[in-house]
Amino acid sequence: MIAGITLEAVALVRGGRTLFEGLNARVGSGRALTVTGPNGAGKTSLLRAIAGLVRLASGRIAFEGSADPAEARRFHSHLVGHQDGLKSARTANDELLFQARWCGATRQAALAAAERLGLAPHLALDVRRLSAGQKRRLALARLLAAPRALWLLDEALAPLDAGGRALMGEIMAEHVAAGGLIIAAAHDPLPIAADTLDLGR
Amino acid sequence: MIAGITLEAVALVRGGRTLFEGLNARVGSGRALTVTGPNGAGKTSLLRAIAGLVRLASGRIAFEGSADPAEARRFHSHLVGHQDGLKSARTANDELLFQARWCGATRQAALAAAERLGLAPHLALDVRRLSAGQKRRLALARLLAAPRALWLLDEALAPLDAGGRALMGEIMAEHVAAGGLIIAAAHDPLPIAADTLDLGR
Amino acid sequence: MISGFANPHRFMSFSRWAAPTLALIAAALLALGLWLGLSAPPDYQQGETVRIMFVHVPAAWTAMLAYLCLGGASFASLVFRHAVADAAASAAAPLGAAFTAAALITGSLWGKPMWGTWWAWGDSRLVSVLVLFLLFVGYIALRASIEDEGKAARAAEILALVGLINLPVIKFSVDWWNTLHQGESIFRAGGPLIAPVYLIPLMLTGAGYSAAFAALWLTRTRMEVRRRRSLGLALRAAR
Amino acid sequence: MSGLGVLLRRELSLTWGAGGGPLLSVGFLIAATVLFPLSLGSAAQILGAVAAGLVWVLLALASLLSLERLFARDFEDGALDIIALGPLPLEASCAVKCLAAWLTNGAPLALASPLAAVALGEPVGAVPLIVLTAALGSLAFVFVGGIGAALSLVSRGGALLQTLIVLPLLIPPVIFGAAAVFAWTHGLAWTPGLALLAAYALAAIGLGPIAMAGACRNALG
Amino acid sequence: MSGLGVLLRRELSLTWGAGGGPLLSVGFLIAATVLFPLSLGSAAQILGAVAAGLVWVLLALASLLSLERLFARDFEDGALDIIALGPLPLEASCAVKCLAAWLTNGAPLALASPLAAVALGEPVGAVPLIVLTAALGSLAFVFVGGIGAALSLVSRGGALLQTLIVLPLLIPPVIFGAAAVFAWTHGLAWTPGLALLAAYALAAIGLGPIAMAGACRNALG
Ligand code: HEM
Ligand SMILES: Nc1ncnc2c1ncn2[C@@H]1O[C@H](COP(=O)(O)OP(=O)(O)OP(=O)(O)O)[C@@H](O)[C@H]1O
Ligand SMILES: Nc1ncnc2c1ncn2[C@@H]1O[C@H](COP(=O)(O)OP(=O)(O)OP(=O)(O)O)[C@@H](O)[C@H]1O
Ligand SMILES: [Mg+2]
Ligand SMILES: [Mg+2]
Secondary structure (H helix, E strand, O other): OOOEEEEEEEEEEEOOEEEEEEEEEEEEOOOEEEEEOOOOOOHHHHHHHHOOOOOOOEEEEEEEOOOOHHHHHHHHEEEEOOOOOOOOOOEHHHHHHHHHHHOOOOHHHHHHHHHHOOOHHHOOOEHHHOOHHHHHHHHHHHHHHOOOOEEEEEOOOOOOOHHHHHHHHHHHHHHHHOOOEEEEEOOOOOOOOOEEEEOOO | OOOEEEEEEEEEEEOOEEEEEEEEEEEEOOOEEEEEOOOOOOHHHHHHHHOOOOOOOEEEEEEEOOOOHHHHHHHHEEEEOOOOOOOOOOEHHHHHHHHHHHOOOOHHHHHHHHHHOOOHHHOOOEHHHOOHHHHHHHHHHHHHHOOOOEEEEEOOOOOOOHHHHHHHHHHHHHHHHOOOEEEEEOOOOOOOOOEEEEOOO | OHHHHHOHHHHHHHHHHHHHHHHHHHHHHHHHHHHHHHHOOOEOOOEHHHHHHHHHHHHHHHHHHHHHHHHHHHHHHHHHOOOOHHHHHHHHHHHHHHHHHHHHHHHHHHHHHHHOOOOOOOOHHHHHHHHHHHHHHHHHHHHHOOOOHHHHHHHHHHHHHHHHHHHHHHHHHHHHHHHHOOOOHHHHOOOOOOOHHHHHHHHHHHHHHHHHHHHHHHHHHHHHHHHHHHOOOOOOOOO | OOHHHHHHHHHHHHHHHOOOOHHHHHHHHHHHHHHHHHHHHHHHHHHHHHHHHHHHHHHHHHHHHHHOOOOHHHHHOOHHHHHHOOOOOHHHHHHHHHHHHHHHHHHHHHHHHHHHHHHOOOOHHHHHHHHHHHHHHHHHHHHHHHHHHHHOOOOOOOHHHHHHHHHHHHHHHHHHHHHHHHHHHOOOOOHHHHHHHHHHHHHHHHHHHHHHHHHHHHHHO | OOHHHHHHHHHHHHHHHOOOOHHHHHHHHHHHHHHHHHHHHHHHHHHHHHHHHHHHHHHHHHHHHHHOOOOHHHHHOOHHHHHHOOOOOHHHHHHHHHHHHHHHHHHHHHHHHHHHHHHOOOOHHHHHHHHHHHHHHHHHHHHHHHHHHHHOOOOOOOHHHHHHHHHHHHHHHHHHHHHHHHHHHOOOOOHHHHHHHHHHHHHHHHHHHHHHHHHHHHHHO
């Protein structure tokens, strides 16, 4: 479990350029945080740093409620980024089941998630044929299928239609209500109440 | 030049499924049209059909002011889609110049466009290092660099920050004012006045 | 004639009686040819093994015929957009592969007693047939690896036509290469000069094989057409 | 179902669906085998002497062909993020990917290689040894080739660069394997070659994944 | 600057940067040439007889290696849309892509092939002819291989499928080229082989792009 995340004096450097330094923030369980900022501010980099994919230039990221951060990242957090990580040559169903099971979900849970996200009619199609929004819904399905405390969403709602965004609003609200954490990079306001961390320069 | 576009009883079929049929619409020069609809409604397919990439199941698309549609598509229209069509291993500068020149623009025009879209500081970077928004700005640069009557924009503004959207609003307004045509698929309202074509089922 | 098939319904009603008739003809021809062939005296140099010729050579001929049909059907489908053509093409490929395999196997079965080896790179006919087999396999593999029916059809058509253009060139090049450095002339054993006792049954079995192929082709095409109908696919995917 | 099984199944179906699969490997081997004798023309009779060598070169090339995009696809479409954040340590995931690549391409190629070898004139009796060496060899190829595949993620180089990185590392297994077969056909002691080949394959399996994981992390970061 | 020039420059810099570039192709050829004699063991003395053929097969495989992603990259990242909507007819664009691939890989390989040939025991006198045939041959390889690259866009098949589709079509140029060199070294008439090779290359250049464009349209639609 992850009870909270604390960023202490975090600094990120990409390709020799310092994106930001001395960044402090805390997200407790049951809270959502919107990371805003102009293009290139470092939102994606920050989320990937929290996920442990990008190295910090300085500062530290602490996961409360779990001794070892690696374990917190492996088993208690989801990252949905700009890319959907789907194989265009496989069927939506195969990809759904892989992503869900890989995160430890059961087949039933995965199908239920797809059902709720309105993917049921498209599961037989090759991913290549899905529309942008359908692909994103497929990528989001693992959030529902494999319950994990921390959701890192990088502009995850952008390709969704109005209905989809409302639905994700519901889902995110439920997650937070259940004591989950959400850190979302976004250009449009999130569909749920959230604190804001602005990386704007 | 393209003085107007008329869709007459257009029907699209993807993978054996009929997306829509009997679609009629007209866009005159100096007008913008927003194509809306839920995920999977067929917005992308429609734009690609107008660009001549997807075959119509029935109906016809007429380009006023140019005898041969192929020529209208080749020399008088831009398509900016979900994908940016950028090579991650090349520098932003190379890609900018290629896309612009390929559409018949000069080097100066390309650089001016990049300047206006705030890309100037990033042109030396590899595309792979650009942020999502920076990539999209790069893809949009050819609209400015190579003036063409018809702009087909497929959710082109989604990854842009507030500033970027305002800027594109300006740019699109200018284009329309100069007698251009815009057909844009979007989930959020366009930053300019536009008629709406709803593909919702 | 071909345009008659353009209409699926006319094709189905035609093939309903054509297929079985051809099957009967094939059976008759094969029976007669094989009987004559087996009753013919053993060859003075090849002995009993000469009889393999009656199954081998026709197989090889039919294999080539099959590729011609594949190419023709693909052409009709690509250029004239005949509705049934693509189904026919996809039906012809596995048959062709089968006949080619038969030619290869009987051939090398023949080669062992004749040349003391299963395989001889020196003989252009062997090589051309092997290449033909590769063309069939490639076509089938490509088609199998595409899931969108419409796109699969298009891609397969293009490949088949490219292969059709190349096949004669390949055969020519192989022949030419082997004559250039005239080694292995022994391998031409049994070449063109064949005694009538063998020639007549050979012709009969040849005709029989072709008829059999035609019958199978029609049947498989019918099956393919039905499959697509049951899938509710427009026979000619939206173009 | 354990993460390991999940990933393995996915990789298998991926490579199987995409260009892998026995039919293709065999087809490739045959097609490439045809080119040699044809290009040799009248030299064909001496094919037997070079058969073993040819088969090994084909094996190596086929493995490289099928390996080129082992990590690149997942890197470009973001799946590598998901894999890196999954339940398995990245080293294990890399090993699984390689194993799957071997099962779908290496192993079928190994089973098919006698076809080519015999077609090119190897004695039929050598078949079991050929299969064994080919299997071990392709295993080594995969786990060494994977390193190249991972390294070329950050570099701009494509297949050819990768081939360059990897080929030197492929030389030992080729020598050992070919030596074993050669020794057998000439009635010499063939066990040393086989043993060396096995040792090399084991080493590759042990060390390869560590290098791959490092390269992948570097590419993601 | 004309669309043609723009595209050509882009393709050149692309293949140059990514996986192409003379150094790499040449390196591949050399590496493979090294690999081969090693795998022969003591049979190496008869190398001379097979040199010409071997070089040809290496040429063919190297071209295929470098061609695999000729269209795939542009298809996946959407650049193919831009190219298809550009000022050139798609056929011309495909031809330009192939030309670029040849300039960055085929031509360097052709220039390097004498290295391999001589290393494998061809007479030095044959070098000019080897270069000429190799140049023509690689040209044919590229324009035929491009068809496979375009066809496999829609398919789930990867490099192996593509190779399987294309290899049979490479037989004639390999034969003609090897024959010309063979004839030269054996004092026979070598012009027929050369002429046939040139004819095949021309035909490929003429017809290949049409097939490629068709396949690309099919994939995009
Ligand atoms: C894998 C082995 C073989 C294959 C693939 C093969 C293939 C072929 C093909 C394609 C033909 C028709 C050629 C044409 O009509 O131009 C043919 C005909 C023939 N083959 Fe074979 N063959 C093989 C082995 C043999 C062997 C071992 C013999 C024994 C002498 C043989 C004798 C003949 C004869 C006599 C004909 C008919 C005469 C002719 O058409 O030239 N073949 N074979
Ligand atoms: N691997 C890298 N090497 C060098 N610079 C990089 C790298 N990755 C990102 N950058 C730079 O870091 C900055 C931040 O990138 P990032 O993707 O985090 O921005 P972002 O806030 O997500 O922007 P967007 O809103 O467009 O997604 C960008 O200016 C980008 O050029
Ligand atoms: N090549 C194809 N084969 C089969 N079906 C396809 C193909 N391409 C798209 N489709 C289907 O057509 C429908 C419309 O796709 P399209 O991308 O046009 O939707 P869209 O309106 O752009 O959706 P989004 O808002 O998510 O971008 C989708 O349901 C998709 O599954
Ligand atoms: Mg971002
Ligand atoms: Mg869309």
